[in-house]
Amino acid sequence: MPVMKPDWLTPEVEKRLREIEYEYQVRVFGEEMARVNFLPLEQRKAYIHDMIDHARRKGVKFEKEAMGVTR
Amino acid sequence: MLRISQEEMEQFFEGLVASLQAQGVVCAITSGMACVKFGAALGTKDCDMLCAVNSADTFLNTLESTSLRGARCGYRSHLGAPLDTRWLSGGWTSHFAWRLADEEAALDVFGVAPRGSSPWRSETQGLYASCHTVAEMKRTDRPRDWPFATTLGVKLLRAGDPRGWLHIFDHQVLLEMAAEIPCPSELIAQRPVLGLLSSRDPRLVIALRGEVEFWQQLDHVRIQVYRQTVRSYVVAVKRDPRSDATDLRTQHQSRVEHAERLLPKNPLRDFGIDRLVREARSLAEQMAPQGSLHWLPEVAGHFVGLEV
Numbered sequence: 098m099p100v101m102k103p104d105w106l107t108p109e110v111e112k113r114l115r116e117i118e119y120e121y122q123v124r125v126f127g128e129e130m131a132r133v134n135f136l137p138l139e140q141r142k143a144y145i146h147d148m149i150d151h152a153r154r155k156g157v158k159f160e161k162e163a164m165g166v167t168r
Numbered sequence: 169m170l171r172i173s174q175e176e177m178e179q180f181f182e183g184l185v186a187s188l189q190a191q192g193v194v195c196a197i198t199s200g201m202a203c204v205k206f207g208a209a210l211g212t213k214d215c216d217m218l219c220a221v222n223s224a225d226t227f228l229n230t231l232e233s234t235s236l237r238g239a240r241c242g243y244r245s246h247l248g249a250p251l252d253t254r255w256l257s258g259g260w261t262s263h264f265a266w267r268l269a270d271e272e273a274a275l276d277v278f279g280v281a282p283r284g285s286s287p288w289r290s291e292t293q294g295l296y297a298s299c300h301t302v303a304e305m306k307r308t309d310r311p312r313d314w315p316f317a318t319t320l321g322v323k324l325l326r327a328g329d330p331r332g333w334l335h336i337f338d339h340q341v342l343l344e345m346a347a348e349i350p351c352p353s354e355l356i357a358q359r360p361v362l363g364l365l366s367s368r369d370p371r372l373v374i375a376l377r378g379e380v381e382f383w384q385q386l387d388h389v390r391i392q393v394y395r396q397t398v399r400s401y402v403v404a405v406k407r408d409p410r411s412d413a414t415d416l417r418t419q420h421q422s423r424v425e426h427a428e429r430l431l432p433k434n435p436l437r438d439f440g441i442d443r444l445v446r447e448a449r450s451l452a453e454q455m456a457p458q459g460s461l462h463w464l465p466e467v468a469g470h471f472v473g474l475e476v
Contacts, residue, residue, distance in 0.1 A: 117348075142204060
């Protein structure tokens with residue numbers, strides 16, 4: 098659904114919402130992932146791809162259980 | 169052979185969606201891969217895909233003709249419904265995989281977005297489900313999923329979409345947001361806990377705990393309902409050698425035949441949405457702080473797409 102930019106979303110508010118999000122992400126995901134999540138999409142994807150490839154090389158299993166239903 | 173990289177895996181799945189969409193199939197990537205796109209990165213290797221229930225046949229035909237480094241697609245497990253409109257519309261998931269030497273590309277396909285309050289088909293974003301749909305799907309029984317819901321809620325508000333208020337479950341973030349931007353009254357009606365924001369009511373903390381506990385129990389009971397109805401079907405599929413045939417069509421035929429006899433098409437409808445909600449509430453009462461369930465939302469509208 099395309100969303101019209103509401104009046105309340107001024108540049109100052111946008112900046113503050115960004116800060117709130119960043120601080121929250123640091124709190125729940127840690128500084129490194131918060132930084133990654135604020136990278137441009139292509140850089141973010143490249144980081145995540147490298148992270149997953151590295152983990153798989155080290156033997157981390159990512160396979161999900163097949164349950165017949167999605168969480 | 170070189171290990172398949174995550175970049176190749178993602179390109180493969182994005183190519184699959186693009187190919188399906190070019191054939192007129194309404195489908196979209198959701199869950200972990202979508203979270204990465206929206207800026208709530210999640211380390212996931214598999215792909216979850218929503219597919220319009222009436223496109224199951226075209227979807228299956230496409231899977232049959234799509235290979236990954238020469239590997240053909242097959243069903244990934246004996247547990248999981250056939251990719252067929254009748255079971256997709258009842259909320260079942262079909263599991264597929266392309267198996268290479270020592271790894272696999274796994275794909276889960278489903279037609280009903282769990283907890284969806286609006287039709288996911290109406291607002292896909294290119295190859296992906298919308299941020300709103302993905303956020304609703306993150307209200308699972310697993311505590312680790314909830315920070316992603318909150319993050320996506322903030323993303324929506326930052327994009328000017330007030331529905332972001334429905335997805336924020338962190339007390340501090342809610343108070344900080346409320347200090348900056350208005351919360352529309354119609355959203356407070358949908359999610360009563362938001363009504364505690366204007367007065368900075370200290371009960372907000374326990375109200376959020378009650379709300380999260382309730383959603384988690386709702387998902388827990390929902391999954392149990394499906395699990396309890398699948399057993400005899402799984403046994404039959406497992407015993408049938410056709411289920412592990414080398415070609416997808418034979419595997420599929422075996423599953424359809426057993427499903428027609430043994431797999432209820434819509435277990436949630438049979439169980440009853442009211443009963444599901446009652447049981448979730450009862451379980452939440454045992455776990456959540458006393459009095460915290462007073463602000464629960466009405467959840468009957470969160471089964472959009474499910475034929476109930």
